[in-house]
Amino acid sequence: MSASTIPYKIYLEESEMPKYWYNVRADMKTKPAPLLNPGTHRPMTAAELDCVFCEELVKQELDNDTREYPIPEEILSFYRMYRPSPLVRAYCLEEKLKTPAKIYYKFEGNNTSGSHKLNSAVAQAYYAKRQGLKGVTTETGAGQWGTALSMACSYFGLDCKVYMVKVSYEQKPFRREVMKVYGASVTPSPSDTTAVGRKILAEHPGTTGSLGCAISEAVETAVSNPGYRYVLGSVLNQVLLHQSVIGVETKIAMDKYGIQPDIIIGCAGGGSNLGGLIAPFMGEKLRGEKDYRFIAVEPASCPSLTRGVYAYDFADTGMVCPLAKMYTLGSDFIPAPNHAGGLRYHGMSPVLSELYHQGMLEAISVPQTAVFEAAEAFARVEGILPAPESSHAIKAAMDEAIRCRETGEAKTILFGLTGTGYFDLVAYEKFHNGQMDDYVPTDEELAKYAAKLPKV
């Protein structure tokens, strides 16, 4: 198809939408390291994981071999409510930057959860329902994942118990109300509904909570209530599998119009969006069929890939979850205040960590103020108000496009625009008022946390 017939926004026909998730682990010669039991340091078995997660999800978590997973029809139906997501040519941004580069972005924010999180939430809710469970539990910080899961549970008629970090519960009442619209119960954490919550409240009266504490409460609630399981919105192999729908859809659209990206960029917190976007392209690179540059963009305040160590660590601050081998800053590392809640995770998906370790993936970190400058510049020409998380990818894509202006190269840049910033306006306000913090941890600080990593 000629370039002139490429639309401004590419929406696949429903008949062209992906019918399968792509499991990049199948094409990795060296597989990501297995999860370890935190007590025995031996690989977690399916039976051990079944107490916490749904059976089908445990299977997906442990399966390093199946290349394609057919997406169940019920999930396809749900996807059709908000997918395909558009692949947009950023003509206005190109013009503003006066770059010869061609910039495309895959926009995942056009659904009420406001981000790509819904892609995995619906899968996890579906398998819980199919297993005959009553409900699921989870934690949420900023609220995107909790919102996505509430929507999915509402659709399948599943109970949804969300532990929301107390400070967010109080400061983000709107996120809380959205979850209630979808019928979720939202409990500020720490709470007196769990033993771990009561213990923390007794030891730290007046605490405003943490993600680690909320995870611990959600896990305890899942394992102590018959018919409940715990679900998680990032980091896990299964989540990257579900999120591959982003990349597969992007690749079908690009192939349809003969577009070949040179550079693929995504923001990276736990890795769910980046892992999903790059998956099928990475598969081609792993199989030696094509080459691409992949760039993970993380906040300078929480630089797990660029400044962390590749080691086994706890997936949660509460140290109740299995050990995962990943680039990590240490499970009790608390990043300086920043407004990209989705990128404040201390570690990185084991799949992406292993790919980075193999040199298949680059990583950079960017300071917060520069990210918001890029976000505002993008919004003014492309219309969409981006989430702070997504704006990390915008910043990196703009820098690459400016480099093209300098070298005269007409590279094709693809980035993931994971979500919208409608619930992040406190952050934009701070940016407008010049109150943004660009703190970057010192080497000494990072070394202190790294020294506390579990000995495996």
Added chain:
Amino acid sequence: MSASTIPYKIYLEESEMPKYWYNVRADMKTKPAPLLNPGTHRPMTAAELDCVFCEELVKQELDNDTREYPIPEEILSFYRMYRPSPLVRAYCLEEKLKTPAKIYYKFEGNNTSGSHKLNSAVAQAYYAKRQGLKGVTTETGAGQWGTALSMACSYFGLDCKVYMVKVSYEQKPFRREVMKVYGASVTPSPSDTTAVGRKILAEHPGTTGSLGCAISEAVETAVSNPGYRYVLGSVLNQVLLHQSVIGVETKIAMDKYGIQPDIIIGCAGGGSNLGGLIAPFMGEKLRGEKDYRFIAVEPASCPSLTRGVYAYDFADTGMVCPLAKMYTLGSDFIPAPNHAGGLRYHGMSPVLSELYHQGMLEAISVPQTAVFEAAEAFARVEGILPAPESSHAIKAAMDEAIRCRETGEAKTILFGLTGTGYFDLVAYEKFHNGQMDDYVPTDEELAKYAAKLPKV
């Protein structure tokens, strides 16, 4: 095309998108009554209107004859950033209601302004730019229109001065920040930047403002600053013309798949969305080619069509604007607190008023709590969190679908889903807490305001 090939969501190809706006006035045998000069009570001339509005927009405002206006290429480019909007088959809602009816909705909320307002904002900004103006002024209450205009002005490099009702400015800091992202200056009204603002502040120290006052400040700023004009987001003929893009796009999509709506429903405040959605269908009805039922849905607290009088009235509370013949509750009618800010207007578009007067259009009013019940039921099955305004149409569509269940008729119902409720979660919170007000004005109250209408 067979029913089996109709996608869940219909997105037109870019090549199929409307190239023109449709002017329903051209097909009306009795035209809407002209605007009158508030001093002389004679029809406003183009020269009089030119001081306030851009020249091209004045032409559009007064033109009752031209059926189709080609959409300028610059506006088409902007439309391609967020249009086509999807026409969605509400399969899940139908299943929930166990209705034989087929329900479709045209969803206008997938852009950062969160509503259909952007369709006219970009047109008004474009014509201002083309005329060589420096900027535009406007007022905003809840902030949707102000956001849309900020986005459009940012795109065309036009200054944008927004007067925001002070109570909203303080209670809705997020809307305010979105406008700032797009470079607008946002002033809480009343302010000391205008004579009318200073007068009101002197007379009513501590007032939290009103839409009428904000309009007066915006108009004064436009006429007293060279290179500025005033723009308005609803009510006017020109706005309905631009919003016809909703209806034309819907009709092209329905014609493509051989879908024939029986009932077309929209919420009605000033009439911009309803007038735009029904325009081309109404044209067929006016020309005697086809028949449709059209239903305007208004809040019971502000029932201009269902309980107002058809008479000349001031378009604004401040009584500085021209007189318009419309269904009105009186320009100083203040509705009881309700959360559909976009439906709190005392009057109704002159075009829709005349069509209603001719019996071409039905109107109903619905109480607020029932609207939020419908909104939540819709969100839980269709995913999208609807704006309170849009939810009036949802409520009416659900009621029609339930009627079909009772009669066994498989009618095709189309409604306009004008926007999202991401900035309306205070309202949802009140709904969840059982604090929603369902006040309906008494006949005596309405008679009191009607008695004060200007004598024309």
